[in-house]
Amino acid sequence: MFLGGDLMLDVALKLLKEINEHDYEAYIIGGFVRDYLLGIESNDIDITTNATPKQIREIFTDSCLPNEDYGSVIVMKKNIRFEITTFRKDIGSVDNRKPVEVKYVDDLQTDLLRRDFLINTICMDENENIIDYLNGRDDINNRIIRTVGDADKSFNEDALRMLRAIRFAAILDFELSDDVKNSIRKNKHLIKNLSYYRKKSELDKIFTSCNVKKGVSLLLEFGLEEELELANLDKVIESNSSSLIGIWSLLDFSDKYPFNKNEMDLIKDIRNVLPLNNLDPMTLYKYGLYVNSVAGEIKGMDIKNITESYAKLLIKRRQDINIDSDDIMQVLHKGPDKYLSDIYESVEREILYRRLKNDKDSIIEYISLNYS
Numbered sequence: 001m002f003l004g005g006d007l008m009l010d011v012a013l014k015l016l017k018e019i020n021e022h023d024y025e026a027y028i029i030g031g032f033v034r035d036y037l038l039g040i041e042s043n044d045i046d047i048t049t050n051a052t053p054k055q056i057r058e059i060f061t062d063s064c065l066p067n068e069d070y071g072s073v074i075v076m077k078k079n080i081r082f083e084i085t086t087f088r089k090d091i092g093s094v095d096n097r098k099p100v101e102v103k104y105v106d107d108l109q110t111d112l113l114r115r116d117f118l119i120n121t122i123c124m125d126e127n128e129n130i131i132d133y134l135n136g137r138d139d140i141n142n143r144i145i146r147t148v149g150d151a152d153k154s155f156n157e158d159a160l161r162m163l164r165a166i167r168f169a170a171i172l173d174f175e176l177s178d179d180v181k182n183s184i185r186k187n188k189h190l191i192k193n194l195s196y197y198r199k200k201s202e203l204d205k206i207f208t209s210c211n212v213k214k215g216v217s218l219l220l221e222f223g224l225e226e227e228l229e230l231a232n233l234d235k236v237i238e239s240n241s242s243s244l245i246g247i248w249s250l251l252d253f254s255d256k257y258p259f260n261k262n263e264m265d266l267i268k269d270i271r272n273v274l275p276l277n278n279l280d281p282m283t284l285y286k287y288g289l290y291v292n293s294v295a296g297e298i299k300g301m302d303i304k305n306i307t308e309s310y311a312k313l314l315i316k317r318r319q320d321i322n323i324d325s326d327d328i329m330q331v332l333h334k335g336p337d338k339y340l341s342d343i344y345e346s347v348e349r350e351i352l353y354r355r356l357k358n359d360k361d362s363i364i365e366y367i368s369l370n371y372s
Contacts, residue, residue: 007078007080008043008045008080009028009032009036009045011077011078011080011082012028012032012045012047012082013028013126013128014077015047015075015077015082015084016028016047016125016126017126018059018060019047019049019051019056019059019084020126022051022055022059024049024050024051024055025049025050025108026047026048026049026051026084026126027047027048027049027108027123027124027125027131028045028046028047028123028124029046029047029048029120029121029122029123029124030046030115030120030121030122031044031046031120032044032045032046033122033123033124033130034119034120034122034136034140036124037122037130037137037140038140038172040172045080045082046082046083046084046085047082047083047084047085048084048085048086048087048108048111048123049084049085049086049087050086050087050105050106050107050108051084051086052071052086052104053071053072053073053086056073056075056084056086057073060073060075062075062076071085071086071088071102071104072084072085072086073085086104087104087105087106087107087108087110087111088102088103088104088105088111088114089102089103089104089105089110089111089113089114090102090103090114090157091103108123108131108133109133112133112134112148113134113148113149114148115148116147116148116154116158116161116164116165117136117139117145117146117147117148117161117164117165117168118134118135118136118138118139118146118147118148119136119139119140119145119168119172119174120136121133121134121136121148122136122137122140134148143172143173143174143175144174144175144176144177145165145168145169145172145174145175145176145177145180146177146179146180147161147165147179147180147183151177151179151180151182151183152183152186152187154183155183155184155187155190156187156190159187159190159191159193159194160194160198160199160202162183162184162187162188162190162191162222163191163199163202163203163206164202165180165184166184166206166215166218166219166222167202167205167206167209167215169214169215169218170206170209170210170211170212170214170215170218171205171209171210171211171215173211173214176218181222184222185222185223188222188223188224188227189227191224191227191228192227196254196256196257196258197258199228199257200257200258203228203230204244206219207236207244207247207248208244212236212242212247213236213237216233216236216237217237219233220233220234220237229253229254229256229257230251230252230253230254231251231252231253232250232251232252233251235250235251236250236251239298239299240297240298240299240300241294241297241298242297243294243297243298245263245266245267245270245294246270246294246295246297246298248263248267249266249267249270249271249274249294249298250298266290266291269287269291270291270294270295270298272287273287273291273292273295274295274298274299276295278292278293278295278296278299278301278306279305279306279309281309281313281352281353282348282349282352282353284306284309284310284313285313285315285316285348285352289306289307289310292306292310293306293307313352314351314352314354314358315348315351315352315358318344318348320358321344321347321348321351321358321363322358322359322360322363323347323360323363323364325340327360327364328340328343328367331364331367331368331372332367332371332372339371343367343371346370347363347366347367350366
C-alpha cells in the first residue's frame, strides 16, 4: 500500500472498531478493498454498517448527514472524508437511475445484492480480514467484470452501470463478461434517461483513465455515440491527448453537457488552434502556452519545442508592449477610437516576428511612418 493509503486505512479501521464497540457491524466496502487487493493506490473509502444514520450521528458527533434519503453519513476524521452507509435494500427504480424506496436491513449479504459488480462487493473488517460472500475475488483474479445477479435487471435499475462497467474495464484493464456485453447492447437505449451531469462524470473518468483508448473503443464497440449524444470518438483513439479538456475538444457533443464558461472557452480555443502551427509566434501569443500545448499534444508534437518557442516570445501579452494608448494618441493627435486596436495588432505582429524592437522610440517611429 502507498503511504497515504496506509494512513487512510488506519483511520478507517479505527472507525470500524468504534462502531463495533457500540455493538454494530461495520466494514470497508467497494473500490478501496478492490484496489487494495490489486495493489492499486486508492484515495476513497466507503464504509457500510447495520447502524442507522441516526445511530451513526450519535457515535460521531462531528458527522453530518447530507442525504438522509439514501442513508449516508459523512464522517470527517484526520481531515479524511468517510461515507458511512446503512445496510439497505433498494426497491424498484425510477427513470433507470434511482430506487423508488430504500429499506434499511440488518444483514450484510442483503446489502451486497443491491450493488453493481461483484468486484465491488468485497469487504474488510476492523482486523483487515477480507469478507467475500459473493466471490468477487474470483473475478479480480480472472480480471473480469460481472454484475451482481442478472445484468439486464442491474442495468434497468441503474443505467449508469453500463458506463461504469466500461470505466472499470478501462481503469483496471479488465474484460467485460459476455453477459455484460450482451446486456449493454440490449439496454443501451436506457442511457438516454440519465442526466448529462451523470453521463459526463463517467465519461470524464473514462477519458482520464490510464487506458483511455480501451474505454473509448468499448464506447464505439457498443455504438453508444447516439445515446451519449457524442460524435468523433474515433478521433480520441487517433490522438495522443492526455488532457481531459483536449479530448472533449475533439468531440462534437450536446450543448446540454455541463461545462462552465471557462471550459467552453478553452474547448473553442483548442479547436481553433488545432489546424494552426503551434510553433508560430503569433499563434503562441494569441492562444497562450496551455492551449497550444494541449493542441500540440493532440497532434503528437514535442511539447518541449512548444514550451521553448513560447519562452522566446518577445512579448506574451499586450501589456508587455513598451507603449500605451495615450502615447499612440499623442503621436497621431487623435482621440480614442477603434484604430487603436488595429495599431496594437500591427505592433504586436511586428515585434513577435522580430521586425520591430520593443522599445518606445522604435514603436513611435513605426506608428508615425505607417499611420500618420
